[in-house]
Amino acid sequence: MKRHLLLTPGPTQVPPELCEVLGRPIIHHRTPEFQAILKEVTEGLQFVYQTKNDIYLLASSGTGAMEAAVANLLSAGDKALVAECGKFGERWTELCETFGVKTKVIKAKWGHVPNPQDVKKALEEDKSIKAVFITHSETSTGVNTDVKAMAEVVRKTDAVLAVDAVSSLGVIDLKTDEWGVDVVVSGCHKGFMLPPGLAFISVNAKAFKLIEKSKTPRYYFDLRKSKEAWADTDTPFTSAINLIIALNESIKIFKTKGLQNQFDHFEKLAKFTREAVKNLGLTIYPDASCISNVLTAVNVPSGIDGNKLVKQMRDKYGISIAGGQGELKGKIIRIAHMGCITKENIEEALSCLEKILSEMGYKVPAKA
Amino acid sequence: MKRHLLLTPGPTQVPPELCEVLGRPIIHHRTPEFQAILKEVTEGLQFVYQTKNDIYLLASSGTGAMEAAVANLLSAGDKALVAECGKFGERWTELCETFGVKTKVIKAKWGHVPNPQDVKKALEEDKSIKAVFITHSETSTGVNTDVKAMAEVVRKTDAVLAVDAVSSLGVIDLKTDEWGVDVVVSGCHKGFMLPPGLAFISVNAKAFKLIEKSKTPRYYFDLRKSKEAWADTDTPFTSAINLIIALNESIKIFKTKGLQNQFDHFEKLAKFTREAVKNLGLTIYPDASCISNVLTAVNVPSGIDGNKLVKQMRDKYGISIAGGQGELKGKIIRIAHMGCITKENIEEALSCLEKILSEMGYKVPAKA
Numbered sequence: 001m002k003r004h005l006l007l008t009p010g011p012t013q014v015p016p017e018l019c020e021v022l023g024r025p026i027i028h029h030r031t032p033e034f035q036a037i038l039k040e041v042t043e044g045l046q047f048v049y050q051t052k053n054d055i056y057l058l059a060s061s062g063t064g065a066m067e068a069a070v071a072n073l074l075s076a077g078d079k080a081l082v083a084e085c086g087k088f089g090e091r092w093t094e095l096c097e098t099f100g101v102k103t104k105v106i107k108a109k110w111g112h113v114p115n116p117q118d119v120k121k122a123l124e125e126d127k128s129i130k131a132v133f134i135t136h137s138e139t140s141t142g143v144n145t146d147v148k149a150m151a152e153v154v155r156k157t158d159a160v161l162a163v164d165a166v167s168s169l170g171v172i173d174l175k176t177d178e179w180g181v182d183v184v185v186s187g188c189h190k191g192f193m194l195p196p197g198l199a200f201i202s203v204n205a206k207a208f209k210l211i212e213k214s215k216t217p218r219y220y221f222d223l224r225k226s227k228e229a230w231a232d233t234d235t236p237f238t239s240a241i242n243l244i245i246a247l248n249e250s251i252k253i254f255k256t257k258g259l260q261n262q263f264d265h266f267e268k269l270a271k272f273t274r275e276a277v278k279n280l281g282l283t284i285y286p287d288a289s290c291i292s293n294v295l296t297a298v299n300v301p302s303g304i305d306g307n308k309l310v311k312q313m314r315d316k317y318g319i320s321i322a323g324g325q326g327e328l329k330g331k332i333i334r335i336a337h338m339g340c341i342t343k344e345n346i347e348e349a350l351s352c353l354e355k356i357l358s359e360m361g362y363k364v365p366a367k368a
Numbered sequence: 369m370k371r372h373l374l375l376t377p378g379p380t381q382v383p384p385e386l387c388e389v390l391g392r393p394i395i396h397h398r399t400p401e402f403q404a405i406l407k408e409v410t411e412g413l414q415f416v417y418q419t420k421n422d423i424y425l426l427a428s429s430g431t432g433a434m435e436a437a438v439a440n441l442l443s444a445g446d447k448a449l450v451a452e453c454g455k456f457g458e459r460w461t462e463l464c465e466t467f468g469v470k471t472k473v474i475k476a477k478w479g480h481v482p483n484p485q486d487v488k489k490a491l492e493e494d495k496s497i498k499a500v501f502i503t504h505s506e507t508s509t510g511v512n513t514d515v516k517a518m519a520e521v522v523r524k525t526d527a528v529l530a531v532d533a534v535s536s537l538g539v540i541d542l543k544t545d546e547w548g549v550d551v552v553v554s555g556c557h558k559g560f561m562l563p564p565g566l567a568f569i570s571v572n573a574k575a576f577k578l579i580e581k582s583k584t585p586r587y588y589f590d591l592r593k594s595k596e597a598w599a600d601t602d603t604p605f606t607s608a609i610n611l612i613i614a615l616n617e618s619i620k621i622f623k624t625k626g627l628q629n630q631f632d633h634f635e636k637l638a639k640f641t642r643e644a645v646k647n648l649g650l651t652i653y654p655d656a657s658c659i660s661n662v663l664t665a666v667n668v669p670s671g672i673d674g675n676k677l678v679k680q681m682r683d684k685y686g687i688s689i690a691g692g693q694g695e696l697k698g699k700i701i702r703i704a705h706m707g708c709i710t711k712e713n714i715e716e717a718l719s720c721l722e723k724i725l726s727e728m729g730y731k732v733p734a735k736a
Contacts (some may be wrong), residue, residue, distance in 0.1 A: 004393055011609060014394045022610065023391025025372050026382045026563050028688045059565050060588065061427045061606040067588045076585070098587045189606065195394050197427050197565040197608035216585070217444070219466045220428065220435045238429040241379060242390065242563035320396045 003318035007349050009139040009167055009295045011189040011196055012339035018193055021246040029241050035233040037248050042230075044251030045200055048169060048259065049184060051176035053202045056226035059240040062166035062187035065199035067095055068221035069162045069183050073131045073207060075215040076100030081122055081159070082133045083114035083150070087140035087325045088164055092133035099216050104129070110141050110327065111297075113290040116149040123157045130210060131160050137168035140325045142297030142334060143290040144172060148179045155180040160207045166190060166199075170254060171266050171294045171338040182207040188243055190294075192250045193339040198243040267293045269337040269346065276350050277335075280357070281365040285332045295336040297324075301362050306330040309356060317352040371686035375717050377507040377535055377663045379557040379564055380707035386561055389614040397609050403601040405616050410598075412619030413568055416537060416627065417552060419544035421570045424594035427608040430534035430555035433567035435463055436589035437501070437530045437551050441575060443583040444468030447497045449490055449527070451482035451518070455508035455693045456532055460501035467584050472497070478509050478695065479665075481658040484517040491525050498578060499528050505536035508693045510665030510702060511658040512540060516547045523548040528575045534558060534567075538622060539634050539662045539706040550575040556611055558662075560618045561707040566611040634661045637705040637714065644718050645703075648725070649733040653700045663704040665692075669730050674698040677724060685720040 006013045014022070027034055038057075045055045058064050070092070074080055080101045082092045085108035096103040104122060108114045114134065123129055132154050134145050147163055154161040162183035165174055169184070170191030176184050182204050189196035203211065203223060211223050219225075225236035254262060270293035274284055277298050285297035300306035307330050310323040322334040333353075337346060354364055374381045382390070395402055406425075413423045426432050438460070442448055448469045450460045453476035464471040472490060476482045482502065491497055500522050502513050515531055522529040530551035533542055537552070538559030544552050550572050557564035571579065571591060579591050587593075593604035622630060638661035642652055645666050653665035668674035675698050678691040690702040701721075705714060722732055 004395055006394065006396060008396050010606065011394050011396065019391045019393060021391075023387045023389075025387060026374065026379050027372055028374060028376050028379065029564075031682065031688065059427070059429045060432070061608075063605040064428070064588045095587055099585045195608070195610035196397075196606040197611060217467045219463055220432045220589070237431040238378065238557065238564040240429075240563070240565035243565060314399065320399065 005319045005345060005349065007335050007341060007345065008320050008322045009190070009334055009336040009338070012193055012336060013341060014193055014195060015340040018246050018250055021249045022195070022242055024242070024245070026241060029239045030234070034241065037245055038233055041244055041248045041251065044248060044255070048251060048254055049176045049202050050174065050178065051202050053176065053204045054227065054230065055200050055202045056223060056230065057235055057239065057244065058199045058201065058221065059197065059237065060199050061196050062185065062199050063091065064221060065185035065187065065201045066091060066164060068201050068223060069185055070095040070099055070101070071216045071218045071221055072211045072214055072223045073160060073162065073183070074099060074101045074210070075213070077102065079104070079126065079129045080131045080133060081106065081119065081129050083119050083145070084108070084135065085113050085141065085143060085145065086110055086135065086138035088138055089135045092135070092164065096133070111143065111286040113143050113145045116146060116153045119150060120153040123153065123159060127158070129159050131162055133162050134164070136163050136165045136174060137172065137292050137294040139167045139295060139334070140328065141286055142292045142295050143286045144168070144292045147174060147181060151179040151181050160210060167294050167338070170262065172292070173263050176202060188247050191338050192247060194243055194246050194250060198240045198247060266337060269341065269343060270296060272343055273335060273337055273346050276346065279367070280350065280354055294338050295334050297332045297334045300331055300333060301357070304357065304360050304362055306333060309333060309360065312356045313352060316356065319349050319352055321349065373687045373713060373717065375703050375709060375713065376688050376690045377558070377702055377704040377706070380561055380704060381709060382561055382563060383708040386614050386618055389617045390563070390610055392610070392613070394609060397607045398602065402609065405613055406601055409612055409616045409619065412616065412623070416619060416622055417544045417570050418542065418546065419570050421544065421572045422595065422598065423568050423570045424591060424598065425603055425607065425612065426567045426569065426589065427565065427605065428567050429564050430553065430567050431459065432589060433553035433555065433569045434459060434532060436569050436591060437553055438463040438467055438469065439584045439586045439589055440579045440582055440591045441499045441528060441530065441551065442467060442469045442578070443581070445470065447472070447494065448499045448501060449474065449487065449497050450501045451487050451513070452476070452503065453481050453509065453511060453513065454478055454503065454506035456506055457503045460503070460532065464501070479511065479654040481511050481513045484514060484521045487518060488521040491521065491527060495526070497527050499530055501530050502532070504531050504533045504542060505540065505660050505662040507535045507663060507702070508696065509654055510660045510663050511654045512536070512660045515542060515549060519547040519549050528578060535662050535706065538630065540660070541631050544570060556615055559706050560615060562611055562614050562618060566608045566615060634705060637709065637711060638664060640711055641703060641705055641714050644714065647735070648718065648722055662706050663702050665700045665702045668699055668701060669725070672725065672728050672730055674701060677701060677728065680724045681720060684724065687717050687720055689717065
């Protein structure tokens with residue numbers, strides 16, 4: 001058997017107990033049996049989201065839920081603000097522009113995060129801005145935006161705050177209700193440890209007022225249809241049945257372990273990774289003030305081909321880590337420590353990384 | 369173990385060998401290993417579609433692919449023709465209207481199919497109609513539209529023909545290229561015997577000319593993005609990885625058995641079902657001229673509660689059949705014979721049906 005260790009920031013490793021659920025015989029989605037699961041999954045997601053808001057399930061990747069947020073909140077000609085700091089923040093901007101939204105963009109330098117005070121200023125300067133879009137864990141650079149501080153700014157205005165929590169949910173803390181986050185999108189293939197294909201979106205009353213007013217043409221991602229179907233414990237279109245059943249089991253793991261324990265675990269794992277990486281003489285890419293516990297982005301040492309490094313990790317050792325995206329292509333490597341990744345997995349990966357770096361001519365510093 | 373026999377027209381029973389594939393450890397989607405599978409799946413779909421056209425994969429239910437067809441082919445204000453004969457035909461109309469398309473609707477009576485000559489006439493009367501939408505196998509009523517005859521009419525005009533083949537593909541013949549069908553949408557959870565969550569769309573050059581011109585705002589279902597990503601053997605957004613890998617195995621079953629053999633098999637199974645149903649003294653709902661081999665829609669005898677019948681089949685015997693939708697709610701039952709359903713499964717289901725009908729007071733005729 002060839003080893004397949006996934007340390008990529010999505011999809012993440014699927015633990016054997018969830019693989020087993022995915023391989024079970026299918027049941028029909030319009031049955032009391034499946035309705036009971038749908039209800040349990042939704043309540044389970046509310047637990048992980050830390051919210052009482054409605055949460056709707058979409059058979060799509062995370063981007064589908066992002067489109068649902070933009071298309072349902074805004075109409076062409078409306079104004080939005082995107083505070084971006086990487087590839088997934090840029091996706092909010094692309095989506096807004098696609099739907100004809102007048103989009104003001106606050107760009108943080110990659111490796112840094114947007115400043116809530118800049119968002120505050122922008123909202124004061126233009127009170128007609130209807131929605132603010134941010135990225136909780138920006139997986140392209142390995143940083144976390146301070147959602148709590150952003151929500152503190154936005155909740156005092158008429159604008160709604162929509163957060164991309166695709167890679168952060170269940171990994172780092174996100175108190176949807178306590179912080180006052182209006183819309184949160186996420187997906188099943190990061191913290192929830194499942195194959196991609198199921199996304200979710202939480203919506204509060206403030207956001208629903210915009211949803212009812214939006215004139216953007218939408219059908220598959222129309223959250224009014226989701227709300228209507230949910231009144232009958234249903235989804236408007238055929239559900240991603242086996243992912244939903246597996247998600248129910250995944251959430252049970254969160255409930256058994258406890259949310260805060262999970263966050264503490266990932267924090268420890270992230271610190272361990274950062275220390276271990278530094279012991280190899282490598283440096284961390286993002287700024288220390290906003291470093292993420294979801295994944296660690298590491299600078300590729302000068303003279304080393306980052307793309308080749310990732311390829312060799314995969315081809316020689318069966319360990320998938322991610323390279324850089326966009327302007328960081330070839331310049332960083334990214335090691336995820338969400339989901340069911342253990343300290344031993346990280347140790348194993350870094351030991352392989354050390355070997356390959358040596359072979360590629362990098363001089364690993366002598367151990368202390 | 370409780371029995372779960374699915375005779376519903378989607379999702380269909382997942383055979384054990386595909387369950388096993390679905391439960392395998394995940395691999396990353398941006399690797400040569402997955403790219404090779406993507407390529408093989410696409411070629412395999414071309415085999416089942418009987419086409420050389422591009423086929424794009426979407427992480428969504430079948431409705432997502434229908435939205436992709438409408439949103440990519442047409443802009444607000446464009447004209448379209450929908451020839452509908454049931455709930456899924458109505459979905460084309462709803463989609464067109466959602467996107468501001470001026471939609472002429474030819475409605476066949478339920479249980480019947482639209483007449484190609486009516487489509488011909490409508491296209492002659494209004495040469496500005498850009499697209500015609502039809503449903504190959506209308507699962508709400510159990511009929512098949514004559515796609516070949518429709519294509520013969522439409523291919524002589526400037527309009528493109530888009531076919532919903534979600535439940536028909538791989539079950540009944542659809543010669544995409546030979547008949548000249550411009551766009552065909554389908555999904556993985558009917559003939560391909562997989563859990564829902566993966567849809568596909570084939571597009572030819574005539575259709576692509578419209579796609580390039582469409583001004584409808586679209587992002588997740590933007591087929592220009594699909595085309596661009598496919599040039600690098602990729603999908604624009606995270607793929608439904610494990611469904612794609614399982615689809616590859618499902619298609620291998622088609623290749624081993626041979627397409628025509630499969631069609632013959634389903635025809636035999638459908639005939640067997642219809643005969644067996646008639647032997648119970650029951651009547652077939654759709655008109656004999658357009659009856660489908662995908663599923664058999666049966667009239668519920670007068671005095672019998674159709675919804676209760678479906679419920680009892682499920683609760684007493686673990687056999688899921690479908691009831692009627694829309695105006696047929698409670699009035700018909702639908703028994704699918706696509707995918708891995710065998711003659712023995714049908715026999716078993718009908719034997720349970722007979723028992724329940726008797727208990728509900730229906731007098732089953734004496735056997736010949």
